[in-house]
Amino acid sequence: MHEEFVMGNEAIALGALAAGVSLVCGYPGTPSTEVLETVAKRRGESVYVEWSVNEKTAMELAGGAAYAGARALVTMKQMGLNVASDPLMCLEYIGVKGGLVVLVADDPGPISSQTEQDTRSFAAFSKVPLLDPSSAAEAYEMVQEAFELSEKYQTPVFLRPTTRVSHGYASIRVKDPEEYTVHTPEGFVKDSGRWVIFPRLSFANHRKIEVRNDQLKDIFSAHPLNRIEPEEGTCSGCRKGVAAGGFSYTYVMEAREQLGRLRTLKISTPFPFPEKKAVEFLAGLDEVLCVEELDPYIERELIFVCGKYGLKTRILGKMTGHMPRSGENSRDLVLQAMASFLQISLPAVPEETPPPLPVRPPVLCAGCPHRASFYAVKQAMKGRKTAFCGDIGCYTLGNAMPLDMVDTCLCMGAGLGIAQSLNRLEKDRCCFAFVGDSTFFASALPGVVNAVYNQAEFTLIVLDNSTTAMTGHQPHPGTGKTMMGQVVEKVSIENVLRGIGVTAVETVDPLNHPLAVETVRRVADLPGVKAIVFRSPCVALFRASSRVTVDPAVCVGCKKCIREIGCPALSISEGKAVVDPGQCNGCTLCAQLCPVGAIGGGAHA
Amino acid sequence: MRKNMILCGVGGQGTVLASRLISSAAMARRIPVLSAETIGMAQRGGSVFSHLRMGENLYSPMIARGEADLILGFEPGEAVRLLPFLKPDGQxxxxxxxxxxxxxxxSDTGYRAEDMLDYLASRVPRLLVVDAEKALREVGSPKVLNLILLGAALRSGALGLEAEDLKDAVRRLIPEKFHELNFRALDYA
Structure with missing residues (x-):
């Protein structure tokens, strides 16, 4: 054992390696991404790791490995679980042989997600047991335990950190590589009665699953991580208690230091719910406050337990208005809620009125090629009736003023279907679907096939920056690199499109502004589904060595550069445009649109 | 010893590395550390923060209002935004x-750094304003604001660490060719 200062996600990766995992796969998504990246960095030679094309593929890959008796870990964010839910729902019915841990990171807030869905509720729906860590140290232990549980009960097991657990750092004790469990897979054993899902098998297995989950309720009731604090008898006067799970447990424990003695229940295995532990906790309590994020999951379970066991305890939380229904908890929010629950008054915090603070919405980086792509389409479509259907990735930031080039954004790959429909209903609306290169492979292909076959009419814009930029630059089939370090043949976006039957497929450098505008004008008016691939590498990966500069003697201070493209490197000083050399990447988009030619230099000059 | 610190600024300013250096230095002294920081979309030019806590028996890496012993503000507006977290006698x-x-x-709705600094001066008894333009010019690199601020925090005594602790952390975490520059920034007074 040795001590390391690790992020929660790194702890999970190290725990999986310590458990002898053989195969790790997933699709990037904040806040889950660093788990797989750490495995790739720290793995031994026998561990296979890949960024799969999407979460569904990854889940199937991990399932296959578990069929063969290997320990497998599949990683994703909560949105990715929606994509992977088809194989997972079925895997639960089929079961596994090797341990299969499904790492799903939830995102209260949400900080970088479309929804505040709760994987604990998904666990109850899918019947898959779930472990809910509150810290990096717990996550390290839990992932190892999850493999054991998975093998023992032949079921996938969820490990569900939330953003603050995944991205929090702590110094924890971890195993040395020599101490890692060696787990040698037996290999696939043919048994069609076990591995082929049919209604009759599902019926039989459903019954077994329900029996097993009832057993797990009792087993989890005795689990040391489902704790009542203080122990029985030491809080005899306590009539009120707090139940918490996940990261919120740390807020409760901090508040308890300030507020004094109180019974707490920590729930580390929300599904199957440790009913008997809950009964033990509720005994003698008049009121319980549930402190959790996302769904009122523990709250509902405790209400259920009260009903089932005829207990009179009042259960308070999100559903009674004692805790907020949405958003992230915080130290202060939990302290306030617990103080008012315990009728303790906290010292008043004086209200301050600071000067108005700057609003800082995230923006596309200076020199980002997406800015040039959006601007080219905007210029080409000036005065036309349009719809710009966006997608998930850095390029969602194309919605910001002054670009204002994202009219819709739903989920990965949805822009194609939406563009198809908007044009179907209004034939005079010129529709565009924007999709990034990673998203193209992950989620857009069925949409392209559907559109071509069903005679749709819109322009597909593929924003190809040769990486998965938003989540920190992961490889994908268009990059020609794998997580095992191989250099492989790229999958060509243009060839894929032509193979599907898109006849007009053009590739253009978005930083060549006049050519980009001309291409959009020409291609957008062709019939059917047509595609433009805007290809230019992500500036965060390939920084240009050149910068543009403004000649103040020529600049007339018209601010067109600032009004049109919203580049963070551009500002106005003493009536003239100025370029921040620390941010400029020399893309020259501003120079190309300057009406008086005041901006010079840069990579494309 | 228990210390709570917040580092705040704008995505891309180097708050994460500064936080990592402090953590590494504390760990080398066998002080337990918990930290949390902004990762993801906000890194693209948004407001970012790191919470960092040192000491025994801590549960949460997050800091509550009025609990920070030290705030390292990489940007005046962001320092004002997180001021409610500072202890009344915090640095x-x-x-x-x-x-x-x-x-x-x-939209010509910029703000004046002076207004932010005046506001801080009226409320923070232990305020140290670092003239960043001058410091970066004299150290000779636009990239070392984080080490300059760390150096100032060291000398204020609020960091609870010695210069040598941080220099060792620099040696562990930063490529050797940048050591000399980073030491110069750390020692800049």
């Missing part, structure tokens, strides 16, 4: 140089 070290959001360039 604030703040860079004088504003980073204007893109929206300010668009």
């Amino acid at each position: 604030m070290v703040v860079s004088s140089r504003p980073v204007m959001p893109v929206t300010a360039a668009l």
Whole structure:
């Protein structure tokens, strides 16, 4: 054992390696991404790791490995679980042989997600047991335990950190590589009665699953991580208690230091719910406050337990208005809620009125090629009736003023279907679907096939920056690199499109502004589904060595550069445009649109 | 010893590395550390923070209002935003140089760093303003604001660490060719 200062996600990766995992796969998504990246960095030679094309593929890959008796870990964010839910729902019915841990990171807030869905509720729906860590140290232990549980009960097991657990750092004790469990897979054993899902098998297995989950309720009731604090008898006067799970447990424990003695229940295995532990906790309590994020999951379970066991305890939380229904908890929010629950008054915090603070919405980086792509389409479509259907990735930031080039954004790959429909209903609306290169492979292909076959009419814009930029630059089939370090043949976006039957497929450098505008004008008016691939590498990966500069003697201070493209490197000083050399990447988009030619230099000059 | 610190600024300013250096230095002294920081979309020019806590028996890496012993403000507006977290007698070290959001360039709604610094001066007894323009010019690199602020925090005594602790952390975490520059920034007074 040795001590390391690790992020929660790194702890999970190290725990999986310590458990002898053989195969790790997933699709990037904040806040889950660093788990797989750490495995790739720290793995031994026998561990296979890949960024799969999407979460569904990854889940199937991990399932296959578990069929063969290997320990497998599949990683994703909560949105990715929606994509992977088809194989997972079925895997639960089929079961596994090797341990299969499904790492799903939830995102209260949400900080970088479309929804505040709760994987604990998904666990109850899918019947898959779930472990809910509150810290990096717990996550390290839990992932190892999850493999054991998975093998023992032949079921996938969820490990569900939330953003603050995944991205929090702590110094924890971890195993040395020599101490890692060696787990040698037996290999696939043919048994069609076990591995082929049919209604009759599902019926039989459903019954077994329900029996097993009832057993797990009792087993989890005795689990040391489902704790009542203080122990029985030491809080005899306590009539009120707090139940918490996940990261919120740390807020409760901090508040308890300030507020004094109180019974707490920590729930580390929300599904199957440790009913008997809950009964033990509720005994003698008049009121319980549930402190959790996302769904009122523990709250509902405790209400259920009260009903089932005829207990009179009042259960308070999100559903009674004692805790907020949405958003992230915080130290202060939990302290306030617990103080008012315990009728303790906290010292008043004086209200301050600071000067108005700057609003800082995230923006596309200076020199980002997406800015040039959006601007080219905007210029080409000036005065036309349009719809710009966006997608998930850095390029969602194309919605910001002054670009204002994202009219819709739903989920990965949805822009194609939406563009198809908007044009179907209004034939005079010129529709565009924007999709990034990673998203193209992950989620857009069925949409392209559907559109071509069903005679749709819109322009597909593929924003190809040769990486998965938003989540920190992961490889994908268009990059020609794998997580095992191989250099492989790229999958060509243009060839894929032509193979599907898109006849007009053009590739253009978005930083060549006049050519980009001309291409959009020409291609957008062709019939059917047509595609433009805007290809230019992500500036965060390939920084240009050149910068543009403004000649103040020529600049007339018209601010067109600032009004049109919203580049963070551009500002106005003493009536003239100025370029921040620390941010400029020399893309020259501003120079190309300057009406008086005041901006010079840069990579494309 | 228990210490709570917040580092705040704008995505891309180097708060994460500074936080990592402090953690590494504390760990080398066998002080337990918990930290949390902004990762993801906000890194693209948004407001970012790191919470960092040192000491025994801590549960949460997050800091509550009025609990920070030290705030390292990489940007005056961001320092004002997180001021409610500072203890009444806490130390604030703040860079004088504003980073204007893109929206300010668009709509002429920029703010004045002086207003932010005046506000801080009226409320923070232990305030140390670092003239970032001058410091970066004299150290000779626009990239070392984080080490300059760390140096100022060291000398204020609020960090609870010695210069040598941080220099060792620099040696562990930063490529050797940048050591000399980083030491110069750390020692800049």
